[in-house]
Amino acid sequence: MSLLRHVPSPAQQRRAEHRRRQGVRSVLVAACSTAALGTLLVLAVTGAPGWDRVRESFLDPAIARDALPAVLTGLWLNVRLLVCCAAGALLLGLVIALLRTLRGPAFFPIRALAAGYTYTFRGLPLIIVLYVLTLGVPGLRLQGMPPVLVLGGLALVLTYGGYLAEVFRAGIESIHPSQLAAARSLGLTYRQTMRHVVLPQAVRRVAPPLLNDVVALQKDVGLVSLAGPIDAVRAAQIATAETFNYTPYILAGALFVLLAIPLIAVTDWVTLRSARRQSGG
Amino acid sequence: MALLTCRGLRKEFGDHVVLDHLDLTVEEHQVVALIGASGSGKSTLLRCVNLLEELDDGVIELDGEEISDPRVDPDRVRRRIGMVFQSYNLFPHLTVLENVTLAPRRVHRRARAEAEAQARELLDRVGLAGKATAYPDRLSGGQQQRVAIVRALANQPRLMLLDEVTSALDPELVGEVLSMIRDLKTDGMTMVLATHEMGFAREVADQVCFLDGGRVVEAGPPEQVLGEPTQPRTRQFLRRIIEAGRL
Ligand SMILES: Nc1ncnc2c1ncn2[C@@H]1O[C@H](COP(=O)(O)OP(=O)(O)OP(=O)(O)O)[C@@H](O)[C@H]1O
Ligand SMILES: [Mg+2]
Numbered sequence: 236m237s238l239l240r241h242v243p244s245p246a247q248q249r250r251a252e253h254r255r256r257q258g259v260r261s262v263l264v265a266a267c268s269t270a271a272l273g274t275l276l277v278l279a280v281t282g283a284p285g286w287d288r289v290r291e292s293f294l295d296p297a298i299a300r301d302a303l304p305a306v307l308t309g310l311w312l313n314v315r316l317l318v319c320c321a322a323g324a325l326l327l328g329l330v331i332a333l334l335r336t337l338r339g340p341a342f343f344p345i346r347a348l349a350a351g352y353t354y355t356f357r358g359l360p361l362i363i364v365l366y367v368l369t370l371g372v373p374g375l376r377l378q379g380m381p382p383v384l385v386l387g388g389l390a391l392v393l394t395y396g397g398y399l400a401e402v403f404r405a406g407i408e409s410i411h412p413s414q415l416a417a418a419r420s421l422g423l424t425y426r427q428t429m430r431h432v433v434l435p436q437a438v439r440r441v442a443p444p445l446l447n448d449v450v451a452l453q454k455d456v457g458l459v460s461l462a463g464p465i466d467a468v469r470a471a472q473i474a475t476a477e478t479f480n481y482t483p484y485i486l487a488g489a490l491f492v493l494l495a496i497p498l499i500a501v502t503d504w505v506t507l508r509s510a511r512r513q514s515g516g
Numbered sequence: 517m518a519l520l521t522c523r524g525l526r527k528e529f530g531d532h533v534v535l536d537h538l539d540l541t542v543e544e545h546q547v548v549a550l551i552g553a554s555g556s557g558k559s560t561l562l563r564c565v566n567l568l569e570e571l572d573d574g575v576i577e578l579d580g581e582e583i584s585d586p587r588v589d590p591d592r593v594r595r596r597i598g599m600v601f602q603s604y605n606l607f608p609h610l611t612v613l614e615n616v617t618l619a620p621r622r623v624h625r626r627a628r629a630e631a632e633a634q635a636r637e638l639l640d641r642v643g644l645a646g647k648a649t650a651y652p653d654r655l656s657g658g659q660q661q662r663v664a665i666v667r668a669l670a671n672q673p674r675l676m677l678l679d680e681v682t683s684a685l686d687p688e689l690v691g692e693v694l695s696m697i698r699d700l701k702t703d704g705m706t707m708v709l710a711t712h713e714m715g716f717a718r719e720v721a722d723q724v725c726f727l728d729g730g731r732v733v734e735a736g737p738p739e740q741v742l743g744e745p746t747q748p749r750t751r752q753f754l755r756r757i758i759e760a761g762r763l
Pocket of ligand 1 (some may be wrong): 529534552553554555556557558559560561680710
C-alpha cells in the first residue's frame with residue numbers, strides 16, 4: 236500500500252511548514268502576553284497600600300484550615316440539595332411544559348393552572364417563596380409537617396420548575412410541525428408522538444439552557460440556610476463571626492467554583508455537541 | 517367497490533377556499549396522479565385523506581368505511597394509510613432502522629426483533645441494508661426519501677399517499693425514487709401521488725386528475741388527460757408546463 240500513499244507536493248510541504256511555524260509562534264505570543272498581564276496584575280494587587288491588611292483578613296491559611304471541616308460539611312448539604320432539587324425541578328418543569336401543550340377544551344383548566352404556575356413562580360423572588368414555605372407553612376402546625384430542609388428544597392423546586400418549564404416549552408415548540416405530521420401519519424397517537432418524536436428532539440435542543448439553569452440553581456441552593464440549615468456559605472459566615480476574619484468566605488467561594496467546574500464543563504460540551512449536530516456535521 | 521372515495525370535499529383556510537366540492541375515486545391497485553398548478557390544493561387533498569386536516573364539508577370513505585365521521589378514531593385510520601412527504605420528514609434523532617420500526621413497534625406492538633427483521637428485509641429490497649444504523653443526516657436526499665417510503669410501507673398500508681416525493685431532489689437522484697414507486701405499482705399497491713413529473717405520471721398512472729379551482733377539472737387515462745385534454749384550463753396548464761420544458 237505504501238506505493239499508493241499520497242506524497243505531498245512541494246507546495247503542500249511549504250504550506251505545512253508555514254503552518255507549523257505559525258503555530259509555534261502563536262503559542263509563544265500567547266505565553267508571553269499571559270505572563271506579562273499576570274505579572275502586572277500581581278504587582279498591582281500586592282503593591283497596593285492596603286495589601287498586607289487584606290491578605291491577613293482574607294487569605295489566612297491557618298484560619299482556612301480551621302474552617303475547612305465546617306465549610307465542607309455545609310458544602311455536602313449544598314451538593315445533596317442540588318442533586319435533589321435539580322431532579323425535582325427538571326421533572327416538574329417537564330410535566331408543566333407538557334400540560335401546557337395539551338389541546339382541547341377539556342384541558343382548559345389544566346392548561347390555565349400550568350400557565351398560572353409559570354407566571355407566578357417566574358415572577359416571585361426565590362427568597363419570598365423560601366420564607367413563605369419555611370417560616371409560614373410550619374406555622375400552620377399541621378400533622379406530619381416535613382422538616383424545614385424539605386420545605387426549603389420545595390421552594391427551590393417550585394421556583395426553578397417555573398423557569399425550566401419555559402425552557403422545555405420553547406424546545407417543544409421549536410420542533411417543526413412536519414415532524415408531528417410525519418409521526419401522526421404513521422398512526423402514532425398524540426402521546427406516542429410526544430414521547431418518541433417530539434420530546435427526544437426537544438430535550439436535546441434545549442439541553443444547554445437547561446444545564447445553565449442547573450448551574451444557577453447550584454448557587455441558589457445555599458439560600459435555604461436563611462431558614463436554619465447550615466450550608467457552606469452559612470458555615471463560612473459563622474466561622475467569620477468567630478474569628479473576625481473573612482478567609483472562610485474565600486474558602487467557600489473557591490469550593491463553589493471547584494464544584495461548578497464539572498457542571499459547567501458538561502454544559503459547554505453539550506452545547507458544542509448540539510451546535511455541531513445542528514450544523515449538520 | 518372503490519378503495520377510496522371522496523365526495524364533495526371542501527376545505528377552506530380563512531377566506532381562501534382550497535378544495536371546493538371535490539370528487540375523487542380510487543380503485544384498489546390503481547395509481548392516481550394528481551396534477552395542477554402550485555397552490556391548486558394537491559397537498560391539502562392528500563392531508564385531508566390522511567385526516568391531518570379537518571374537512572369543512574364532504575365525505576371520505578376508505579374500504580367502505582366513512583373515515584370523515586368525527587366518531588372514527590383518526591389514529592386507526594392512519595395506520596392503514598401510508599404517507600410520504602416532499603421534505604422526507606425522517607426523524608433526525610433516530611437511525612434508519614429505528615425510523616422504520618417506530619410505527620410497527622409502538623403502533624402495532626410488534627416485538628422488536630420481528631419489527632427489525634421486517635424492516636431490514638424492506639431496506640434490503642431497496643438497496644439500503646447498509647444504511648440501517650446510519651442517522652438520516654448522513655444520507656443523500658434520494659436515500660432519505662426511499663427510507664421515508666420504506667417507513668410508510670412498514671405499516672403495511674392499504675393506500676399510499678405520495679406528495680411530490682421527488683420535488684426536493686437533485687435531478688440525478690429522482691430516478692432511484694421513481695423506480696421504487698414503479699416497483700410498488702408492480703406489487704399492486706394503491707397509490708395517490710401529487711406530482712410535477714408529467715413524464716412519470718404518464719408512465720405510471722392509471723388515472724390522471726387535473727386539479728384547478730379546488731376541483732378535479734379533468735380526469736382520465738394519462739394519454740387522454742396529458743395528450744388530448746378536453747378542458748381549456750387543462751390545455752392551458754399543459755401548455756405552460758411544455759413551455760417550461762417539463763414534459
Ligand atoms: N395551513 C394552512 N393555512 C393557510 N393556508 C394554507 C395552509 N395550507 C395550505 N394553504 C393554502 O392552500 C392552498 C393550497 O395549498 P397546497 O399546499 O394544497 O397546494 P399544492 O397544490 O400542494 O401546491 P404545490 O404544488 O406548491 O405543493 C395554497 O394557497 C396554500 O397557501
Ligand atoms: Mg404541495
